[in-house]
Amino acid sequence: MAVSPPSPTPVSARPARHGAFHSLTVAAVDRLTDDSVALTLSVPRELRAEYLHAPGQHLTLRRRGPEGTEVRRTYSICSPAPGAAGPALLRVGVRLVEGGEFSTFAHKEIAAGDVLDVMVPAGRFVLDPAAAPAAAHYAAIVGGSGITPVLSIAASLLSARTDARFCLVRSDRTAASTMFLEEVADLKDRYPDRFQLVTVLSREEQEAGLPSGRLDEERLTTLLPALLPVAEVTGWFLCGPYGLVQGAERALGALGVGRTRVHEEIFHVEDTAPSTPVRSATAAHGRVTARLDGRSGTWSVEDGESLLDAVLRNRADAPYACKGGVCGTCRAFLVAGEVRMDRNFALEAEETEAGFVLACQSHAVTEEVEIDFDR
Structure with missing residues (x-):
């Protein structure tokens, strides 16, 4: 078209x-x-x-x-x-x-x-220092390479807002496997009164600090209230493997933290059953209308094809990265029609309730579907 x-x-x-x-x-x-x-x-x-x-x-x-x-x-x-x-x-x-x-x-x-x-940069696992309230206190629970985005978040916040505090709880296998060890230590040296660092090693004992072991739901439920006033934390950032993020989410829920104060990003998900249950069969034949960078087009959707793949056959510039429902690069707003998502490890509940979907995981349930990548 x-x-x-x-x-x-x-x-x-x-x-x-x-x-x-x-x-x-x-x-x-x-x-x-x-x-x-x-x-x-x-x-x-x-x-x-x-x-x-x-x-x-x-x-x-x-x-x-x-x-x-x-x-x-x-x-x-x-x-x-x-x-x-x-x-x-x-x-x-x-x-x-x-x-x-x-x-x-x-x-x-x-x-x-x-x-x-x-x-170009993408993603909504972000913190805007300018929008943070006065005397904001943020916290993060990360595992392995989950430190990467949180390092940017903590450094940016503490540099921009002299009244802000940040608590980082990080889990790694061993000290030798810990990414950005020097960069995190530098944050502690620059902001000793406003940056709190707690390190847990799962496969190695430390000379000082917490005993080794995994940061699972049970351990976090006990540990977090001993570290900081959980109810007073402005926002929580969870990043790392699927198991750690899910355990941390459940622990925070058990401690009374509202879902809107918790932000998640998962770096890797093992092959699992779809995270979103199948509600209805997909349409045997259909068409998708997609808006991208101000231009719209309507194309056929082949049997079993995701909306993203249907768009890519006609618009090679459609945004995507992992195609596994994890990164959220292909996020789009569902303007009309109904879709079924196989997996969703990228969008938060507020986003799906507002009408956003992952195009790489979405299959048309109705014959006509319209999505908007520009929202």
Whole structure:
């Protein structure tokens, strides 16, 4: 179907497009642990406005393969949020995943001077320091590489708001496997009265501090009230493996923390049953109307096809990264019709209740469905 082009706007005023990639040069590759590295990316002056980001957002990196294939992976930005001019540098943490195509590439092949395809920032696991109330007190519970976005959130908040406090409860396997150890220690040195750090190692005893072991629901329910006034915390950020995040969510619920004060981001989910129960069968045939970057189109949806795949057949610039219901890059507003989502580990309850869906996990239940990526 033919679509109308968007109205032209001056380049300086044009906002970043959904899913837009640009080529960025790798400025540095820093070894964090035996199985993790930090990639620092240089942002040309003319692109800095497009890479403005809120604390906690992520980047999608793309590697092109033979015959037009590509691999996309999402990594959170660990550097603090930039000023209004945009960032000259962006830094992300990459942990090696067994069998992971992109993480193996990052660890073994990427070097300073290489050029990578990098999507503009996305994600809603964020904190706006300017919007925080007076004397705000935030807390985070993270596991492993879940420290990455929270490092940006904590550093940005404490730098921008001299009246704010932040408590970080982090869980790692061993001290040697702990990502951004120096960066977190630097926060403690700079803000000793406003930054509280609690470290738990699951497979190694510490000389001082808490005993080793997993941070599960039972342990957190006992630990958190001993660390800080749970009821007075402005907002909670949970990030890491699915099991840790779910256990922390249940512990906070048992301690009386309202769901609206809890924000979650899951880095990895093992193959599980769909998180959203099947409510009805999908439509045998259907059409999807999608709005993206000011342009709309209507296309057929093939049997068993997700809405995202139907849009991608016609709009290669549709935003996506993991296609597993985890990163939330393909979030869209359901304007009309009914869909079934197979999995949802990215959208919070308030978002789904407001009408947002993950296009990669959504299948048409009604013959006509309309979604809007621009909302």
